[in-house]
Amino acid sequence: MLKVLKSGFYSSVQDKGRFGYRAYGVPRSGAMDAYSADFANALLGNDASAAVIEMTMVGGKFQFLESTFIVISGADMSPAINGNAVKQNTIIPINANTVVDFGNALLGFRTYVAIKGGFRSELVLESRSQYNEITTSAKLCKGDVIKYMPFARSYNAANAVVKYNKTIWTLNIIEVYQGPEFNWLSDVQKNQLFTTEFKVSKLNSRMAYQLTPLLKNDLKPIITSPVLPGTVQLTPSGTLIVLMRDCQTTGGYPRILQLTENAINSLGQKTIENSINLRLIE
């Protein structure tokens, strides 16, 4: 079992999210930066759907009650075991009762801890991703315990040579496709979209990231329609809202752009005041 000694700013268990429940209004959820979560799982030889811990901005402190192996990936939160720094993106053997401690995110915004075999937290509607009113709690709290299968034997990590590609989230370029209402935009608006340096506003969460500055806009709302993580909505006031992993299933603002999967992962590593440039791809 893992014991949460400190939860950090916002930490939650995440996997690939819920597939097949959107028709009941249930969001997809899942790791914000799926690239880092997948990387950590792959290194351990886990299935891509294995549950990981996602930490945001300020990391937590966790005690592993049984021996196992973990991989830390994503943002650098200066991970340490008994006060000694440990490396990210490499397999770390964990002895029983080891405490792993994280600090503030130095580069990037979200850090992942994957464990051999995956975390066995509660499974609700076929996923362990924590979400308000779906799982018992929306995030991890001090004192929570999460089950995992102990793993004592050393093993040959076949995937240990895979290299972590940091550039996908250190680059400021966010690649987008045209959204369903893209052609409602004027040429001036289109030009502005792809020449402006946007910044992540303080309104950023697992549900959505708002961008500044505003885009001059007189487009009307649309009839409520499907949206997905990565959909960029343009509100009547001109705010660009990029929907993220925990977004609602439907929305009423024009859907002008759609982020690529890599772009969603990259944006999930950005925080307030970070700059981005949108780039249209075919």
Next chain:
Amino acid sequence: MSYNLKFSRYNKCSILIDWPSEIDENILNSILNFKTSILNHYSKQNVEVVNTYNSILVIYDVAVENINAEFKRLKSLFKLQDRIEKPEIKIWEIPVCYNEEYGIDLDNLALKKQCSKSEIITLHSKVIYTVFFIGFLPGFLYLGGLDPKLYFNRKSTPNLNIKKGAVAIGGQQTGIYPQNSPGGWHIIGQTPVTLFNVDHNPPCFVKAGDKLKFKSIDKLEFLKLKKRFAKDAFTPKFSSTNA
């Protein structure tokens, strides 16, 4: 009726199909028939289908490599849909207590509409509503059929904590809050029914295309039903029809 559908790629894993941009029951029926034929064709593990007023979004669990071949396959499924069996439509009876204790905005609504509270309750509970789709929150039903006399603009400042089960009016819509949440609609009553429960399969007993009717109950009945619904995996009464 035949519609000119627009097929487009939404992202690597999904395809958007658009009908004319209107709220219309004939469009809904066309959408739901197509949705059924898509769901019959694919495994639920590989494809999920959601609908709204005038769209279907088909989401695949892997990237769609040959998008044109997939458009073609969907179009041929659309042509087949006349032959599919129409799904059973349920008419749910949702008990609502319109007491001022629960319908906290009912007084104000009656004042603004210059009518009595009982007129509002009658207008609200005599209609058979159509469930167009579920969205916004898990278990939130988009209902069509509100009497135009009850149309009322949303509040400019939302309530921060609307209670689970609150029955409300916002703009041209009426709905039920499936969980405690902030919201800008006017609360006219409360239902003891739980609309969304993760321990049930499916988690919401209502599906797109079903019908729904509100039944006015008093506080005593409300409290009795609330106890009953909390104890058992209880769903409200319904009757069935084949549309």
